[in-house]
Amino acid sequence: MKHIESINNPKVKQWKKLLTKKERDKSGTFLVEGFHLVEEALKQGEQILEIIVSEKVDLPSRWDAGSTPVIQVTEEISNSLSDTEAPQGIYAVCRITPAEVQEAKTFLFIDAVQDPGNLGTMIRTADAAGIDTVVVGRGTVDIYNAKVLRSAQGSHFHLPIISGDLHEWIDKLQEKNIPVYGTALEGASIYTDISTSDSFALIVGNEGNGVGKDILASTTANLYIPIYGKSESLNVAVATGILLYYLKK
Amino acid sequence: MKHIESINNPKVKQWKKLLTKKERDKSGTFLVEGFHLVEEALKQGEQILEIIVSEKVDLPSRWDAGSTPVIQVTEEISNSLSDTEAPQGIYAVCRITPAEVQEAKTFLFIDAVQDPGNLGTMIRTADAAGIDTVVVGRGTVDIYNAKVLRSAQGSHFHLPIISGDLHEWIDKLQEKNIPVYGTALEGASIYTDISTSDSFALIVGNEGNGVGKDILASTTANLYIPIYGKSESLNVAVATGILLYYLKK
Numbered sequence: 488m489k490h491i492e493s494i495n496n497p498k499v500k501q502w503k504k505l506l507t508k509k510e511r512d513k514s515g516t517f518l519v520e521g522f523h524l525v526e527e528a529l530k531q532g533e534q535i536l537e538i539i540v541s542e543k544v545d546l547p548s549r550w551d552a553g554s555t556p557v558i559q560v561t562e563e564i565s566n567s568l569s570d571t572e573a574p575q576g577i578y579a580v581c582r583i584t585p586a587e588v589q590e591a592k593t594f595l596f597i598d599a600v601q602d603p604g605n606l607g608t609m610i611r612t613a614d615a616a617g618i619d620t621v622v623v624g625r626g627t628v629d630i631y632n633a634k635v636l637r638s639a640q641g642s643h644f645h646l647p648i649i650s651g652d653l654h655e656w657i658d659k660l661q662e663k664n665i666p667v668y669g670t671a672l673e674g675a676s677i678y679t680d681i682s683t684s685d686s687f688a689l690i691v692g693n694e695g696n697g698v699g700k701d702i703l704a705s706t707t708a709n710l711y712i713p714i715y716g717k718s719e720s721l722n723v724a725v726a727t728g729i730l731l732y733y734l735k736k
Numbered sequence: 737m738k739h740i741e742s743i744n745n746p747k748v749k750q751w752k753k754l755l756t757k758k759e760r761d762k763s764g765t766f767l768v769e770g771f772h773l774v775e776e777a778l779k780q781g782e783q784i785l786e787i788i789v790s791e792k793v794d795l796p797s798r799w800d801a802g803s804t805p806v807i808q809v810t811e812e813i814s815n816s817l818s819d820t821e822a823p824q825g826i827y828a829v830c831r832i833t834p835a836e837v838q839e840a841k842t843f844l845f846i847d848a849v850q851d852p853g854n855l856g857t858m859i860r861t862a863d864a865a866g867i868d869t870v871v872v873g874r875g876t877v878d879i880y881n882a883k884v885l886r887s888a889q890g891s892h893f894h895l896p897i898i899s900g901d902l903h904e905w906i907d908k909l910q911e912k913n914i915p916v917y918g919t920a921l922e923g924a925s926i927y928t929d930i931s932t933s934d935s936f937a938l939i940v941g942n943e944g945n946g947v948g949k950d951i952l953a954s955t956t957a958n959l960y961i962p963i964y965g966k967s968e969s970l971n972v973a974v975a976t977g978i979l980l981y982y983l984k985k
Contacts, residue, residue: 604853608971617964638971645966715866715984717894722857722887725977728970732978735964 490542490559499564502539502580506570508629515583517631519643520569525579526550527641534581534644541565541576570633583631586647591619594660594688595731596653596667598698599626600723605694606630607638608724614642616731621646624653624702626693653690657705660688668734669698669706670726678710683734691727739791739808748813751788751829755819757878764832766880768892769818774828775799776890783830783893790814790825819882832880835896840868843909843937844980845902845916847947848875849972854943855879856887857973863891865980870895873902873951875942902939906954909937917983918947918955919975927959932983940976 491499504510505518516536519528528535529550537556540546544565546557565576595613600606606628613621623630630648657667667688668681690706692698703709712726721729740748753759754767765785768777777784778799786805789795793814795806814825844862849855855877862870872879879897906916916937917930939955941947952958961975970978 608974611967612970612974614965614967615961615963615970640967642965642967712864712981714864716863716891718860718863718889718891721861721864721977722973724971725857725861725974728974729977729981732961733981 488557488559491564492561494561494564494567496564498558499560499567502568502578505580506568506633508632511583511629511631516580517583517636518568518633519579519581519636520571520577520633521575521637522547522577524636524641525577527644528579528581529555531644534584536580536582539565539568539578539580541574544576546577571637586620586649588620588647588649591647592665592686593618593620593735594656594665595621595727596624596656596688596690597621597627598624598653598690598692598702599696600692601626601628601694603628603632603634604638605722605724606632607635607640609691609727610635610639610646610648611642612724612728612731614639614645616728616735618731618735619646621648622651622653622656623648624651653702654705656688657702661707666707667705668730669703669709670711670730671697671703671709672711672720675709675711678712678730678733681708681710681734687734689727689730689734691723691730694723737806737808740813741810743810743813743816745813747807748809748816751817751827754829755817755882757881760832760878760880765829766832766885767817767882768828768830768885769820769826769882770824770886771796771826773885773890774826776893777828777830778804780893783833785829785831788814788817788827788829790823793825795826820886835869835898837869837896837898840896841914841935842867842869842984843905843914844870844976845873845905845937845939846870846876847873847902847939847941847951848945849941850875850877850943852877852881852883853887854971854973855881856884856889858940858976859884859888859895859897860891861973861977861980863888863894865977865984867980867984868895870897871900871902871905872897873900902951903954905937906951910956915956916954917979918952918958919960919979920946920952920958921960921969924958924960927961927979927982930957930959930983936983938976938979938983940972940979943972
């Protein structure tokens with residue numbers, strides 16, 4: 488097993504740069520942290536490039552790293568790569584793969600969601616609901632942000648997540664007669680009035696402002712979830728769960 | 737308006753102590769932070785005891801503080817009370833009121849949820865779904881933790897939230913023929929098999945371990961939400977939203 492002791496090693500410098508979106512975009516790679524995420528990356532197999540492990544940590548014996556290089560580093564190097572207060576001492580560098588979505592029938596479109604915990608939870612929820620593809624529009628927090636990865640709990644390795652222009656995607660689906668549902672508080676239908684179907688796209692939006700007006704104007708229909716109590720709204724990830732599980736039925 | 741300049745003023749010391757559960761329990765009061773939460777406390781009216789405002793902040797002109805004392809403090813004092821990185825400079829001390837739940841028909845029971853963001857989002861979701869009462873069992877993060885309050889976005893002022901023994905509550909409701917639904921991955925029915933009803937209790941549990949086995953053994957029925965994709969589970973607040981909106985229909 489390769490061993491790195493110097494925090495100035497070029498590989499260490501490169502890994503640290505992966506904490507920034509700029510370098511992730513440039514290199515086409517991202518860093519995941521923690522046993523669960525590294526294990527999910529290993530299971531999926533195609534995207535993982537190398538495993539980084541602190542000298543204080545043993546790889547679980549059930550893991551089969553196969554031909555994936557494992558690099559041992561000092562505790563100091565390991566901690567310098569972490570985004571968390573209690574680092575687990577294990578990381579993987581993964582490839583951002585161009586997603587194949589030819590066969591996709593169900594979509595979650597995300598417009599300008601800001602909070603990484605919300606975005607990650609929405610990706611995890613889309614995965615659970617069996618959605619084929621997530622498309623993330625302009626103004627949304629980066630898909631490969633460490634907190635997004637953590638909240639998604641490995642779903643990045645389960646379904647394609649694409650950055651794209653939501654207007655173009657809406658046009659493309661409507662040409663195929665796939666209904667596209669926005670979410671809005673005004674001028675919208677109660678979600679339970681919509682028939683469930685094998686193919687659809689749901690659009691959810693920014694925590695404060697919702698889905699952009701220009702996007703809502705180009706949907707097949709817009710939906711709302713009724714508020715029966717006194718709260719002003721639902722959390723966007725909770726709303727996503729309610730709608731996806733309803734639409735999929 | 738009363739003005740406090742010294743960080744050693746006894747009132748300031750007392751407010752700071754409210755950042756701990758111990759002092760909240762002892763004094764029967766809690767502190768809320770930020771314009772939205774203070775406004776929700778003012779609207780509800782019965783629980784608010786005093787408003788604390790930084791000398792750099794103006795109260796919004798639409799607010800009617802009525803007879804609620806408003807105390808102006810220095811920026812230093814204001815910041816010392818904050819749990820956030822960008823304090824808004826406005827707080828309210830509120831009374832923990834013994835909740836009236838005689839008429840309640842719908843309940844959310846929470847077993848050992850650890851993450852304050854999850855608990856707050858669950859309280860907000862129960863409020864949105866029109867649930868009458870939330871009961872929080874042993875091992876759950878404190879209801880009045882600053883992050884729980886922030887995530888619940890004012891729902892603490894909209895519905896009773898009680899600490900209680902879930903076993904006693906289950907017995908009490910079952911005596912009244914109110915069905916109590918646990919959530920479990922094994923030995924459970926798919927949630928869409930359950931008939932919706934005017935009165936029920938739903939139990940959701942710990943992020944890692946779910947609802948305790950002893951509790952699941954005493955429910956009317958246990959439910960699960962199917963996972964159609966590859967994720968292992970749903971976030972507990974998302975699951976709560978899916979189930980409450982289904983059961984309420």
